[in-house]
Amino acid sequence: MTGAWATWSPAEKRAAVARLRGQGLTQSAAAERLGVTRLTVTKFDVMGQSAEGCKLRIALTNALKTKLDRLADARGILPDTLASRIVTTALRDDLVDAVLDDNPTHQE
Structure with missing residues (x-):
């Protein structure tokens, strides 16, 4: 092809x-x-x-960036792509509260 x-x-x-x-x-x-x-x-x-x-920039510690790199490599994708998938999935599937477990005081 x-x-x-x-x-x-x-x-x-x-x-x-x-x-x-x-x-x-x-x-x-x-x-x-x-x-x-x-x-x-x-x-x-x-x-x-x-x-x-849109594109977002996030700051990660070196340890978290290393972990993201390893997880992305295991999937055969770029770290930016994995980060985008994680955020997209958390937002799309209403998982933010489950991931953060921070009891937000106000709802949007």
Whole structure:
């Protein structure tokens, strides 16, 4: 599929990556299916996420950054992608209170 990939627009590439990732394929599996490298899939996976919303910066201690790197590496993704997935999942699935367990005093 590498030949087809080369003819696709960036939007088509993002859509193809999003479709495969939405089916639960890892970046490596999506790359294999598309006939490209995992790094290429990562590029379009990250681009698709940032194109749909905003980018946030977070500060982590070196120990937490090391842990995030290890967890991301085990999944074959970039640390930024994993951090984005964690935050997105916590917000989408209403898990913030369960994760923080901080008894907020006011509701938004």
